[in-house]
Amino acid sequence: MRSIPLPALIGLFITGLFLFTAVFAPWIAPYGVSKVVGDVWEPASGTFWLGTDNIGRDLLSRLICGGQTTIFVAIAATVVSFVTGSILGLFAAVVGGWIDQLMSRFVDLVMAIPTLIFALVVLSVMPVTIPVLILVMGLLDSTRVFRLSRAVASDIAVMEYVEAARLRGEGRGWVIFREILPNALSPLVAEAGMRFIFMVLFVSTLSFLGLGVQPPAADWGGIVKENKDGIVYGIPAALLPAIAIAALSISVNLVADWVLDRTSSLKGGRNA
Amino acid sequence: MPKPVLSIDNLKIEATAYPPGEAPRKITIVDGVSLSLDKGKVLGLIGESGAGKSTIGLSAMAYGRGGIELTGGEIHLSGREIRKAKGRVLRSLRGAEVTYVAQSAAAAFNPAKRLMEQVIEATVSHGRATRKEAEARAIELFHKLGLPEPETFGDRYPHQVSGGQLQRAMTAMALCPQPDLVIFDEPTTALDVTTQLGVLAAIKGAIRDLGVAALYITHDLAVVAQIADDIMVLRQGKTVEYGSTEQIITAPQEDYTKALVSVTAKEHTEKTSDQPPVLEVKGLSAEYRGMGRDVLSDINIAIQPGTTLAVVGESGSGKSTLARVITGLLPQKAGDVTFDGRPLSHDLKGRSRSDLQELQMIYQMADTAMNPRQTVGTIIGRPLQFYFGMKGAALRARTIELLEEIELGAGFMDRYPAELSGGQKQRVCIARALAAKPKLIICDEVTSALDPLVAEGILKLLYDLQAREQVSYMFITHDIATVKAIADTIAVMHLGKVVRYGPKSSVLSPPFDDYTDLLLRSVPEMRLGWMEEVAG
Numbered sequence: 001m002r003s004i005p006l007p008a009l010i011g012l013f014i015t016g017l018f019l020f021t022a023v024f025a026p027w028i029a030p031y032g033v034s035k036v037v038g039d040v041w042e043p044a045s046g047t048f049w050l051g052t053d054n055i056g057r058d059l060l061s062r063l064i065c066g067g068q069t070t071i072f073v074a075i076a077a078t079v080v081s082f083v084t085g086s087i088l089g090l091f092a093a094v095v096g097g098w099i100d101q102l103m104s105r106f107v108d109l110v111m112a113i114p115t116l117i118f119a120l121v122v123l124s125v126m127p128v129t130i131p132v133l134i135l136v137m138g139l140l141d142s143t144r145v146f147r148l149s150r151a152v153a154s155d156i157a158v159m160e161y162v163e164a165a166r167l168r169g170e171g172r173g174w175v176i177f178r179e180i181l182p183n184a185l186s187p188l189v190a191e192a193g194m195r196f197i198f199m200v201l202f203v204s205t206l207s208f209l210g211l212g213v214q215p216p217a218a219d220w221g222g223i224v225k226e227n228k229d230g231i232v233y234g235i236p237a238a239l240l241p242a243i244a245i246a247a248l249s250i251s252v253n254l255v256a257d258w259v260l261d262r263t264s265s266l267k268g269g270r271n272a
Numbered sequence: 273m274p275k276p277v278l279s280i281d282n283l284k285i286e287a288t289a290y291p292p293g294e295a296p297r298k299i300t301i302v303d304g305v306s307l308s309l310d311k312g313k314v315l316g317l318i319g320e321s322g323a324g325k326s327t328i329g330l331s332a333m334a335y336g337r338g339g340i341e342l343t344g345g346e347i348h349l350s351g352r353e354i355r356k357a358k359g360r361v362l363r364s365l366r367g368a369e370v371t372y373v374a375q376s377a378a379a380a381f382n383p384a385k386r387l388m389e390q391v392i393e394a395t396v397s398h399g400r401a402t403r404k405e406a407e408a409r410a411i412e413l414f415h416k417l418g419l420p421e422p423e424t425f426g427d428r429y430p431h432q433v434s435g436g437q438l439q440r441a442m443t444a445m446a447l448c449p450q451p452d453l454v455i456f457d458e459p460t461t462a463l464d465v466t467t468q469l470g471v472l473a474a475i476k477g478a479i480r481d482l483g484v485a486a487l488y489i490t491h492d493l494a495v496v497a498q499i500a501d502d503i504m505v506l507r508q509g510k511t512v513e514y515g516s517t518e519q520i521i522t523a524p525q526e527d528y529t530k531a532l533v534s535v536t537a538k539e540h541t542e543k544t545s546d547q548p549p550v551l552e553v554k555g556l557s558a559e560y561r562g563m564g565r566d567v568l569s570d571i572n573i574a575i576q577p578g579t580t581l582a583v584v585g586e587s588g589s590g591k592s593t594l595a596r597v598i599t600g601l602l603p604q605k606a607g608d609v610t611f612d613g614r615p616l617s618h619d620l621k622g623r624s625r626s627d628l629q630e631l632q633m634i635y636q637m638a639d640t641a642m643n644p645r646q647t648v649g650t651i652i653g654r655p656l657q658f659y660f661g662m663k664g665a666a667l668r669a670r671t672i673e674l675l676e677e678i679e680l681g682a683g684f685m686d687r688y689p690a691e692l693s694g695g696q697k698q699r700v701c702i703a704r705a706l707a708a709k710p711k712l713i714i715c716d717e718v719t720s721a722l723d724p725l726v727a728e729g730i731l732k733l734l735y736d737l738q739a740r741e742q743v744s745y746m747f748i749t750h751d752i753a754t755v756k757a758i759a760d761t762i763a764v765m766h767l768g769k770v771v772r773y774g775p776k777s778s779v780l781s782p783p784f785d786d787y788t789d790l791l792l793r794s795v796p797e798m799r800l801g802w803m804e805e806v807a808g
Contacts, residue, residue: 159640160635160637160640160641161640161641161642161643163601164633164635164641164704166620167599167600167601167620167628167632167633168628168654168655168658168708169623169625169628169629169658170658178643178646179643182643182645182646183643183644183645
């Protein structure tokens with residue numbers, strides 16, 4: 001086992017911290033998430049470590065619980081996006097021909113529409129619940145995963161070991177999951193880190209615009225929205241969730257970089 | 273006595289290795305190599321891949337590829353020590369006093385520039401001649417190297433000339449600045465055997481006429497025997513034997529050199545069989561979509577059980593296409609393929625499981641023929657699982673049995689392909705094919721990417737397996753020596769047609785047709801003066 005480089009260690013530590021807080025949020029948060037406990041926009045103090053928000057709820061508790069929502073939605077949407085995107089992408093690359101053309105052009109079509117606008121349109125006609133939110137985000141994002149996995153897989157699909165499997169008479173399942181997927185994994189894993197961060201930003205943007213997580217449930221984008229008016233008066237409440245988003249993004253990227261580095265040194269990776 | 277152009281003394285070259293999961297460490301690539309080269313002489317460096325021959329060649333201009341350091345010894349070029357020379361000194365040296373001819377001319381030329389511009393570029397930029405003089409010199413070199421229309425040849429772009437011509441153009445580029453030393457790094461290895469002869473003769477003529485010194489790097493002893501005055505045999509970065517060409521070829525001292533000299537001399541007596549053929553191809557033709565002409569036309573061949581058909585030809589002759597049609601990867605346009613008495617479907621989907629099982633294929637590049645993420649055990653075990661439904665202990669036992677058959681043993685079960693040498697990889701591929709209990713194995717250039725001694729081992733293994741398992745081979749190759757070693761029948765292919773077909777003894781004895789004659793004459797023989805006889 002090679003020693004883990006320092007940036008990756010920092011990334012792992014901060015990411016781990018975020019995940020831990022997200023999982024145990026209800027036990028860690030000092031106050032209830034939507035309980036009014038103080039005055040409007042109280043400054044940081046011994047009782048309220050980060051102060052209170054626009055209607056007097058404890059900001060730290062809201063950040064912790066909001067993190068749980070944001071991270072959960074982002075992870076779920078990444079999973080949806082990866083499962084759909086990579087399976088369809090690998091399938092398209094292996095099958096080829098007009099099926100591949102049809103799928104790829106359809107993906108081009110979807111990608112031609114700005115994702116945010118597409119999501120806003122869909123969410124404004126659908127009931128905004130967490131599952132709908134996850135599905136919409138995941139499916140829209142799967143177009144990008146589709147492109148990446150199709151590109152990686154078409155490189156691998158022409159290798160002789162894939163030809164050998166086809167000559168042996170193997171079915172499509174074996175070719176996709178046993179011959180191609182293990183060799184396509186390392187760029188996909190690195191991409192997963194990136195996609196997760198985009199999901200965090202995406203759900204925060206949607207909440208900020210009022211079409212994401214609905215109040216009184218907290219999430220980071222929503223907290224920014226609720227407290228944005230305070231900035232005019234020099235109250236930093238809106239900046240705190242922004243800092244949380246930035247910290248999470250950077251640390252996940254540090255980890256993803258390290259994973260890519262580590263796996264691509266084996267044969268079959270992006271830099272092999 | 274004049275000073276030698278190049279003298280290398282006790283050279284040591286090291287590189288930093290990064291083994292996965294361990295701390296980086298230094299490895300020695302070349303150790304204690306000394307040589308000296310006089311004006312007008314050619315020294316051949318020979319050895320298998322990894323022997324350090326290219327590294328030594330490049331060190332003659334004090335250059336090391338990425339990660340390589342010239343850590344010890346002395347390199348004198350025309351009397352100056354250059355190993356420790358500064359970048360500025362080296363810059364004025366390289367491309368002027370020492371020049372380099374690479375293996376792949378196609379990759380070494382800029383496709384967007386005309387040949388003349390590239391041939392004279394270094395000469396002009398080093399101030400060795402004015403543009404006009406350099407152009408005149410280049411045209412003269414084009415003449416010498418036997419290029420067509422030397423006056424206007426330089427106006428062409430790289431894609432407008434053949435591979436052999438491009439290799440000659442690169443030789444012209446190297447000779448244009450009138451260097452003291454030229455390094456030839458496998459200049460004919462990527463060429464077809466019939467083209468190789470011409471390029472070799474042209475290079476030899478030009479070196480002789482201009483009186484430069486040359487280092488000639490190759491893995492083919494027969495080639496170097498034609499061109500070199502002295503030969504140095506290298507192995508794992510050390511000198512095995514260093515002597516005159518005559519001494520090395522006729523009276524090698526070391527065992528390793530003896531093995532190299534005798535490697536191409538193997539032959540076996542042909543077997544015949546009167547059983548019905550295992551594979552019969554009748555009136556076969558095929559084309560690639562959108563090409564508009566036949567890549568294969570009217571192919572008629574048959575393979576008897578337990579025998580080997582060698583399909584010989586240059587690149588582009590349609591040998592591999594024939595294999596693709598027989599395996600069903602490329603549907604034929606016309607004609608029939610009969611396998612073991614039953615007609616084979618044109619495409620892969622229409623073939624039965626037993627068709628697939630009894631017809632196996634081994635590829636040239638064992639590297640890409642094995643999934644890098646599967647262990648040797650999985651690779652060999654999968655056909656057993658797939659065709660015979662083997663599981664658990666039985667599967668493991670049979671896999672080990674196969675590993676022993678290919679002379680590797682159970683210890684290789686859990687290794688990944690990246691942990692195997694080239695020869696071991698090819699053996700695993702053979703075991704994978706054998707696992708299916710095939711009646712016919714198509715071997716597509718299986719020994720071409722291997723070093724001569726390793727290739728010899730693979731051929732012997734294939735030969736022994738045939739005797740034991742009664743399997744037939746269709747052996748695709750461009751190498752006549754391989755054909756002599758393994759074939760019972762031979763099909764010579766040229767431009768998509770079989771131009772000569774029959775038992776080995778009759779195909780390889782006169783009267784020849786024009787093409788077979790050319791092919792046989794072009795194969796370098798391991799004796800002095802062979803090229804002069806053939807090239808006239």
